[in-house]
Amino acid sequence: MASAVSSLEKYLEEYDEIKSTLPGQGLDWLVQLRQQGLDQFSTQGFPTTRDEDWRYTNVTPFIKKSFQSVLAKPSTTVLPEQMDHYYVPDCWQVVIVDGHFSNTLSKLDGLPEEVVVMALSDALIKCPDKVKSYLGQAVENEDHGFIHYNTAWFSEGLFVWIPQQVKMKQPLQLVHVVTQENVATATRNLIVAEAGAEGVVIESYFGSQAQAYLTSSISEVFVAENAHLTLYKLQNEASKALHCSGVYSQQEKHSTFNYLDFSFGGLIARNELHVNVGFAAACDLNGLFVGSGRQHFDNHTWINHLQPRGSSRELFKGILDGRARGVFQGCVKVFEDAQKIDSEMHNHNLLLSDNAEIDTKPQLVIYADDVKCAHGVTVGQLDDASVFYLQSRAVSEEEAKNMLTFAFANEMVDQIKVSSFKSYILALLLQKFPQGGIEQEWL
Amino acid sequence: MLSIKDLQVKIGDKSILKGISLDIKPGEVHAIMGPNGSGKSTLSHVLAGKEGYTITGGSIEIEGQDLEEMAPEIRAREGLFLAFQYPVEIPGVSNIYLLKAALNAVRKHQGLTEVDALDFLALVKEKIKLLGMDEKFLYRSVNQGFSGGEKKRNEILQMAVMEPKMCIMDETDSGLDIDALQIVAAGVNSLRSEKRSFLMITHYQRLLDYIVPDVVHVLADGRIVKTGGPELALELEQKGYGWIGQVE
Numbered sequence: 146m147a148s149a150v151s152s153l154e155k156y157l158e159e160y161d162e163i164k165s166t167l168p169g170q171g172l173d174w175l176v177q178l179r180q181q182g183l184d185q186f187s188t189q190g191f192p193t194t195r196d197e198d199w200r201y202t203n204v205t206p207f208i209k210k211s212f213q214s215v216l217a218k219p220s221t222t223v224l225p226e227q228m229d230h231y232y233v234p235d236c237w238q239v240v241i242v243d244g245h246f247s248n249t250l251s252k253l254d255g256l257p258e259e260v261v262v263m264a265l266s267d268a269l270i271k272c273p274d275k276v277k278s279y280l281g282q283a284v285e286n287e288d289h290g291f292i293h294y295n296t297a298w299f300s301e302g303l304f305v306w307i308p309q310q311v312k313m314k315q316p317l318q319l320v321h322v323v324t325q326e327n328v329a330t331a332t333r334n335l336i337v338a339e340a341g342a343e344g345v346v347i348e349s350y351f352g353s354q355a356q357a358y359l360t361s362s363i364s365e366v367f368v369a370e371n372a373h374l375t376l377y378k379l380q381n382e383a384s385k386a387l388h389c390s391g392v393y394s395q396q397e398k399h400s401t402f403n404y405l406d407f408s409f410g411g412l413i414a415r416n417e418l419h420v421n422v423g424f425a426a427a428c429d430l431n432g433l434f435v436g437s438g439r440q441h442f443d444n445h446t447w448i449n450h451l452q453p454r455g456s457s458r459e460l461f462k463g464i465l466d467g468r469a470r471g472v473f474q475g476c477v478k479v480f481e482d483a484q485k486i487d488s489e490m491h492n493h494n495l496l497l498s499d500n501a502e503i504d505t506k507p508q509l510v511i512y513a514d515d516v517k518c519a520h521g522v523t524v525g526q527l528d529d530a531s532v533f534y535l536q537s538r539a540v541s542e543e544e545a546k547n548m549l550t551f552a553f554a555n556e557m558v559d560q561i562k563v564s565s566f567k568s569y570i571l572a573l574l575l576q577k578f579p580q581g582g583i584e585q586e587w588l
Numbered sequence: 589m590l591s592i593k594d595l596q597v598k599i600g601d602k603s604i605l606k607g608i609s610l611d612i613k614p615g616e617v618h619a620i621m622g623p624n625g626s627g628k629s630t631l632s633h634v635l636a637g638k639e640g641y642t643i644t645g646g647s648i649e650i651e652g653q654d655l656e657e658m659a660p661e662i663r664a665r666e667g668l669f670l671a672f673q674y675p676v677e678i679p680g681v682s683n684i685y686l687l688k689a690a691l692n693a694v695r696k697h698q699g700l701t702e703v704d705a706l707d708f709l710a711l712v713k714e715k716i717k718l719l720g721m722d723e724k725f726l727y728r729s730v731n732q733g734f735s736g737g738e739k740k741r742n743e744i745l746q747m748a749v750m751e752p753k754m755c756i757m758d759e760t761d762s763g764l765d766i767d768a769l770q771i772v773a774a775g776v777n778s779l780r781s782e783k784r785s786f787l788m789i790t791h792y793q794r795l796l797d798y799i800v801p802d803v804v805h806v807l808a809d810g811r812i813v814k815t816g817g818p819e820l821a822l823e824l825e826q827k828g829y830g831w832i833g834q835v836e
């Protein structure tokens with residue numbers, strides 16, 4: 146306990162040093178917002194396993210290392226060729242390296258003029274009022290140490306604003322890279338689709354080496370009436386990283402929000418997903434986590450049906466090998482007047498070793514009476530009959546198992562509608578199955 | 589080709605096969621008929637190398653090699669093929685991918701190079717036409733959502749691509765409509781050669797009208813209780829299995 150306090154103090158001491166370098170220091174409302182965040186963080190600290198929602202995920206030993214804010218370190222130069230493999234083809238890119246936006250590495254040529262895509266730090270200079278109307282709004286009622294930390298510390302982020310009726314003709318990729326060791330980065334993204342707008346955003350998080358660091362990212366997503374937003378997220382952090390992210394989305398009438406998450410990297414990765422579904426709005430939330438060694442993946446999702454006639458679909462799949470551990474907690478809450486809700490939640494897990502473990506808990510909280518809600522969970526090994534069937538077709542046992550494991554994962558990859566991103570994810574996934582002889586073109 | 593001597597098999601403590609002997613020569617077609625639960629599928633599974641069966645006596649050889657010690661995939665590469673009575677659905681693995689993996693595994697085993705993508709496609713398209721299947725089936729997941737008859741046809745497609753020398757077909761005819769039965773039978777007949785043998789498990793004479801066997805066996809309660817020529821199948825069709833017991 147004593148050490149936890151002292152590590153908290155270190156974070157707070159450091160804040161005084163870096164405060165003046167944070168973006169938006171001239172904006173009173175933001176200074177105030179950050180101060181509130183800091184105050185709450187200083188009383189709460191980071192969540193511990195005593196918090197019900199963090200029972201299975203212990204970040205305390207990690208946090209104790211007192212990562213230094215990237216702002217306290219000299220910035221690094223990254224060459225464009227070092228970035229190549231992070232770019233998903235046929236996308237616009239906003240690149241953040243070690244907590245700073247890089248103009249030279251970003252690629253925004255041909256972006257329609259009416260669409261606003263920039264670094265959050267730029268947006269705070271160029272259109273602070275626009276930022277003000279969204280920043281903090283989707284997380285307003287949340288009380289959570291990582292949000293408060295993020296609010297106080299965020300150094301950068303992605304700002305996307307798609308005006309009414311505009312359809313972005315190409316996806317936008319956030320490329321978030323950490324190259325330094327023992328640093329903490331905090332990123333706040335704001336993604337806004339105005340009425341009738343359409344867009345696809347890919348958030349991708351990478352680490353360049355096998356280093357320990359903290360990535361804290363919060364995305365606030367606003368999907369207005371009749372707007373359609375797809376958010377893909379790829380977490381491929383370095384092998385010793387702690388990745389804590391939260392996506393908070395607000396959906397209005399008749400809007401759709403599709404979310405698809407791929408968690409491959411990091412040592413501990415916590416994803417939170419909070420979705421407020423409006424009248425006759427639909428959300429589709431999906432995720433795949435693939436872990437080995439001592440990796441730990443924690444997915445917490447909350448779907449709130451506040452209005453009638455909404456629908457939600459959720460499918461998270463986990464593949465765990467070695468001593469990897471997974472957590473899935475999904476909560477669907479249907480409020481009193483939210484009638485005619487159609488909701489489905491599933492979590493399927495494949496445990497490839499005896500030492501892998503998954504804690505899964507789907508939860509329905511229903512206050513309305515005219516709703517259709519289903520949920521299902523499976524935890525298991527590969528089906529013996531399927532392995533034998535493939536063997537009887539001359540495929541070796543090992544290859545058969547790889548094929549089946551890959552097929553289990555591939556169902557999620559198949560959901561990607563952007564072909565360049567699909568190939569990108571498939572290639573990453575293939576690296577996770579080194580000995581399978583799986584050929585991409587045949588899947 | 590396939591030589592089974594006094595094979596005895598248990599599942600757990602339960603004796604299922606109680607001493608089976610069969611000798612199938614290259615180019616021969618044998619049929620096995622017999623009541624439900626008599627052990628026909630058990631025999632086919634044991635031949636293919638499925639786990640869960642204990643061989644308590646006897647031997648199985650394929651071209652003089654002991655089968656028992658071989659892993660299922662090695663048996664398949666050596667040319668033993670089982671068309672399952674109940675083919676398994678494999679979501680996420682496309683039919684064409686499995687066909688290619690299977691063919692290349694067999695070729696590699698024979699010391700041949702892998703087929704290149706274009707040659708393979710040409711080969712598969714020829715075989716799929718032979719079985720009267722739509723090319724769309726190639727890109728669907730293996731057996732997933734296939735109708736009963738489509739699954740059976742798909743088994744024979746795999747057989748046609750892998751070109752095994754010992755083909756075991758477990759009730760391939762059940763589930764096939766009359767037209768499909770003719771097409772599949774024609775496909776099988778086109779594979780017949782003096783180097784390739786067939787063991788067909790069936791309940792019905794109809795299949796044997798199209799694929800005429802050299803030898804017909806009756807399996808009852810884990811034993812071969814009668815062996816004869818094609819006329820035996822006709823007799824069974826008329827009289828059922830009851831009379832064989834009386835003969836015993």
Ligand SMILES: Nc1ncnc2c1ncn2[C@@H]1O[C@H](COP(=O)(O)OP(=O)(O)OP(=O)(O)O)[C@@H](O)[C@H]1O
Pocket residue numbers: 599602604622623624625626627628629630631673
């Ligand atoms: N796992 C098992 N445990 C116990 N008994 C089993 C098991 N599998 C099969 N059996 C039994 O073995 C016997 C033979 O089954 P098998 O499937 O070989 O019959 P079959 O001749 O193929 O029948 P059918 O004509 O209905 O296909 C049956 O009595 C069956 O119930």
Ligand SMILES: [Mg+2]
Pocket residue numbers: 628629630673758
């Ligand atoms: Mg059977």
